[in-house]
Amino acid sequence: MNREKIEEISKNIYYSDKYYDDEYEYRHVVLPKELVKMVPKTHLMSEQEWRSIGVQQSKGWVHYMTHSPEPHILLFKRAITTPPPSQEEQCELMTSG
DSSP, rough: OOOOHHHHHHTTOOOEEEEEEESSSEEEEEEEHHHHSSOOSSSOOOOOOOOTTOOOOTTTTTTEEEEETTEEEEEEEESSSSSOHEEEEEEHHHHHO
């Protein structure tokens, strides 16, 4: 698949809101079905690999799991470097958008 086609299809990538535990922030990314064939089945993707299929997010995210029943769902995590927003702050962020 050429770069222009990937860029066009990647406009339909869905990025979840972030969710947290004590150590990491997480998000899942849902790829359009057309991009699934570009996801390796033998290993988790490096940052260079997931960027090459059109996933766009800030640095530090690690592809740590693929949802095997639905290979178009990629799971990412990143170490928390600043405290996550409180529940109240998360609610404010959700209602202000």
